[in-house]
Amino acid sequence: MANQTNSGNERVDLAxxxxxxAEEMRHQMIAFVLMILLTLIAFAAVGYEEFSHWFVVPFxxxxxxxxxxxxLYYFMHMSHKGHEFPAMFIYGGVAVMLLLVWAFTTVxxx
Amino acid sequence: xxxxxxxxGVGAVLWDYLTTVDHKKIAHLYLISGGFFFLLGGLEAxxxxxxxxxxxxxxxxxxxxxxxxxxxxxTMIFLAAMPLVFAFMNAVVPLQIxxxxxxxxxxNALGFWMFFFGGxxxxxxxxxxxxxxxGWTSYASLSLDSKAHHGIDFYTLGLQIxxxxxxxxxxxxxVTIINMRAPGMTFMRMPMFTWATFVTSALIxxxxxxxxxxxxxxxxxxxxxxxxxxxxxxxxxIIWEHLFWVFGxxxxxxxxxxxxxxxxxxxxxxxxxxxxxxxxxxxATVLIAFLGFMVxxxxxxxxxxxxxxxxxxxxxxxxxxxPTGVKIFNWLFTMWGGSIKFTTPMHYAVAFIPSFVMxxxxxxxLASAAADYQYHDSYFVVAHFHYVIVGGxxxxxxxxxxxxxxxxxxxxxxxxxxKMTFWLFFIGFHLTFFIQHFLGLTGMPRRVFTYLPNxxxxxxxxxxxxxxxxxxxxxxxxxINIVVTTAKGEKVPGDAWGDxxxxxxxxxxxxxxxxxxxxxxxxxxxxxxxEKMEGKKELTPAEPLGDIHMPNSSFLPFVIAFxxxxxxxxxxxxxxxxxxxxxxxxxxxxxxxxMFLRSVIDDHGFHIHxxxxxxxxKKEANA
Numbered sequence: 001m002a003n004q005t006n007s008g009n010e011r012v013d014l015a016x017x018x019x020x021x022a023e024e025m026r027h028q029m030i031a032f033v034l035m036i037l038l039t040l041i042a043f044a045a046v047g048y049e050e051f052s053h054w055f056v057v058p059f060x061x062x063x064x065x066x067x068x069x070x071x072l073y074y075f076m077h078m079s080h081k082g083h084e085f086p087a088m089f090i091y092g093g094v095a096v097m098l099l100l101v102w103a104f105t106t107v108x109x110x
Numbered sequence: 111x112x113x114x115x116x117x118x119g120v121g122a123v124l125w126d127y128l129t130t131v132d133h134k135k136i137a138h139l140y141l142i143s144g145g146f147f148f149l150l151g152g153l154e155a156x157x158x159x160x161x162x163x164x165x166x167x168x169x170x171x172x173x174x175x176x177x178x179x180x181x182x183x184x185t186m187i188f189l190a191a192m193p194l195v196f197a198f199m200n201a202v203v204p205l206q207i208x209x210x211x212x213x214x215x216x217x218n219a220l221g222f223w224m225f226f227f228g229g230x231x232x233x234x235x236x237x238x239x240x241x242x243x244x245g246w247t248s249y250a251s252l253s254l255d256s257k258a259h260h261g262i263d264f265y266t267l268g269l270q271i272x273x274x275x276x277x278x279x280x281x282x283x284x285v286t287i288i289n290m291r292a293p294g295m296t297f298m299r300m301p302m303f304t305w306a307t308f309v310t311s312a313l314i315x316x317x318x319x320x321x322x323x324x325x326x327x328x329x330x331x332x333x334x335x336x337x338x339x340x341x342x343x344x345x346x347x348i349i350w351e352h353l354f355w356v357f358g359x360x361x362x363x364x365x366x367x368x369x370x371x372x373x374x375x376x377x378x379x380x381x382x383x384x385x386x387x388x389x390x391x392x393x394a395t396v397l398i399a400f401l402g403f404m405v406x407x408x409x410x411x412x413x414x415x416x417x418x419x420x421x422x423x424x425x426x427x428x429x430x431x432x433p434t435g436v437k438i439f440n441w442l443f444t445m446w447g448g449s450i451k452f453t454t455p456m457h458y459a460v461a462f463i464p465s466f467v468m469x470x471x472x473x474x475x476l477a478s479a480a481a482d483y484q485y486h487d488s489y490f491v492v493a494h495f496h497y498v499i500v501g502g503x504x505x506x507x508x509x510x511x512x513x514x515x516x517x518x519x520x521x522x523x524x525x526x527x528x529k530m531t532f533w534l535f536f537i538g539f540h541l542t543f544f545i546q547h548f549l550g551l552t553g554m555p556r557r558v559f560t561y562l563p564n565x566x567x568x569x570x571x572x573x574x575x576x577x578x579x580x581x582x583x584x585x586x587x588x589x590i591n592i593v594v595t596t597a598k599g600e601k602v603p604g605d606a607w608g609d610x611x612x613x614x615x616x617x618x619x620x621x622x623x624x625x626x627x628x629x630x631x632x633x634x635x636x637x638x639x640x641e642k643m644e645g646k647k648e649l650t651p652a653e654p655l656g657d658i659h660m661p662n663s664s665f666l667p668f669v670i671a672f673x674x675x676x677x678x679x680x681x682x683x684x685x686x687x688x689x690x691x692x693x694x695x696x697x698x699x700x701x702x703x704x705m706f707l708r709s710v711i712d713d714h715g716f717h718i719h720x721x722x723x724x725x726x727x728k729k730e731a732n733a
Contacts, residue, residue, distance in 0.1 A: 085288055089315070096316045096403055100356055107407065107415050108348055 228272025306371025538580025
């Protein structure tokens with residue numbers, strides 16, 4: 001239906017869109033390489049026997065958080081315009097769950 | 111499928127409703143089934159009051175009383191209040207934002223049938239051994255020990271199924287409100303009821319998953335040998351309480367925010383003034399929702415969480431009084447200087463303010479953790495939550511019924527009968543619950559099926575029972591009103607009250623199947639009022655008249671939900687009988703099979719052609 005499609009014509013600003021896509025691709029490649037690197041670091045951290053569990057577990061969780069951010073922002077395009085509501089609801093849900101976990105760990109399993 | 115209305119047989123009408131994906135018809139379904147469960151819950155309430163009318167009564171004794179009490183709470187919250195709220199959301203929100211339907215019509219129908227079959231399953235327990243008997247909160251320490259019959263299993267699986275339906279409904283409204291507003295309707299031009307629906311849907315989205323998790327744990331413990339809540343096997347019974355109230359407290363706002371929305375519409379309409387402090391109303395609604403997630407443990411002050419946790423939750427709870435106060439003052443200032451018309455909905459709205467404030471004041475009293483040790487589990491608590499839920503939510507539902515009935519059905523409910531309903535209900539409500547504050551303060555415990563004479567509770571309880579019968583009489587008059595109106599009520603024009611402000615009043619009552627022949631252009635808050643003030647009779651269209659794309663009806667939502675209903679029976683009895691497991695699997699196959707069909711069958715909907723739309727609009731104009 002006419003009022004539900006975007007007004008942008010694909011042939012408009014071809015040069016601009018080309019450049020934009022190239023840039024986008026570069027970001028994705030960089031993110032992809034970084035993600036592989038982070039995975040290797042995680043494996044190395046577990047494999048290296050000198051590190052204690054008290055360092056390795058939070059460290060891997062931190063890496064995981066970075067991976068999730070890469071996934072959301074570079075591969076799932078959350079950095080683009082028009083993703084404000086998904087972002088708001090994702091962060092809202094994360095906040096509620098963190099509050100819950102925090103309360104459980106302090107009130108029930110203390 | 112033709113859109114031209116004609117007389118249809120009973121079978122055709124039934125089939126139409128079983129397969130409908132139209133938000134207006136789904137609203138009717140929610141209204142009818144929610145109304146039915148409201149009557150059922152009301153009957154259970156009457157039984158409770160009859161039992162408590164005099165000391166040492168033996169009308170409902172022991173276990174049966176527990177079942178009636180549990181089912182009263184569960185039915186009223188999950189099967190009456192929520193679906194009735196959903197009825198108005200479905201009937202009104204797409205119209206208020208100038209949309210032709212919700213974003214996912216199929217999902218909308220599925221959500222309704224899930225709720226319906228969940229509620230049906232829960233109530234089947236009455237005929238199959240016994241109903242759930244651990245209170246509507248179903249605390250694990252009680253419910254895991256309720257082994258005489260399958261009552262708790264009916265609770266667990268029934269609420270799980272209807273809960274899925276509720277989450278679907280919520281997601282549907284979020285997507286609809288974000289994406290399908292008419293051109294020009296910015297967020298800050300949305301009517302208050304639409305705002306309330308939006309915020310409520312977000313609350314449901316975040317609050318129902320904890321309940322789902324809790325119910326899955328409970329199901330595992332009861333039916334599949336789990337030990338999540340069994341301390342003897344390393345579980346923890348308190349986890350259920352937390353999970354339940356992480357859901358249960360936002361649930362209170364899930365019910366009351368739409369009520370606030372309904373009253374905001376009514377105050378503005380019948381004061382014939384713009385809602386006072388619109389932006390602060392929006393802000394207060396969002397703030398209540400936000401704070402509503404951080405206060406759940408105030409239901410658990412006496413569990414023994416320790417002074418720090420109690421203090422934090424007490425203070426957080428009291429802060430909610432602030433945005434609520436903002437709303438109360440805004441409503442008062444909306445009426446201030448307005449040209450007020452005391453219609454039936456306005457009666458409820460005006461009565462709501464003092465009634466709800468009384469519930470709010472006892473709420474702040476209960477929020478003081480130290481004092482709560484005294485009030486806990488007494489009739490004071492019963493009085494408090496009935497003041498907020500009946501004085502807030504039920505008043506709003508009754509007000510909404512009178513307010514939007516002409517829009518939903520095209521006929522005006524009788525005002526005289528409506529006012530009789532109001533006065534009987536209002537007097538009965540205060541008669542029933544006001545005295546319960548004092549019963550509670552003098553020590554009467556809640557959820558106990560009888561009491562002894564000469565403790566000073568006889569008069570109070572008798573008065574309370576008399577009040578309950580007033581409310582029953584009010585409900586009967588409402589039913590008579592509905593029958594009379596349906597039979598020979600006067601037909602109303604689109605702007606049924608003559609003072610409509612929002613978009614729904616700009617189209618015919620009941621609206622045509624496509625709602626708006628042309629999507630309207632919204633030029634401000636109270637878009638229809640704005641046009642009327644400029645001397646126009648209709649909205650400014652935002653698009654030329656064209657073919658309208660509509661979704662096809664489908665029987666699959668019914669079948670998907672029915673499959674889960676069958677599966678729930680199977681799994682409930684799978685430990686007792688050989689047929690349990692096969693039936694359970696059969697039910698799941700029905701559900702998954704129809705989901706598969708939905709995925710593989712292409713359904714592009716159909717078009718109502720421009721000529722047909724023109725013809726329908728012309729007929730409407732002549733009628």
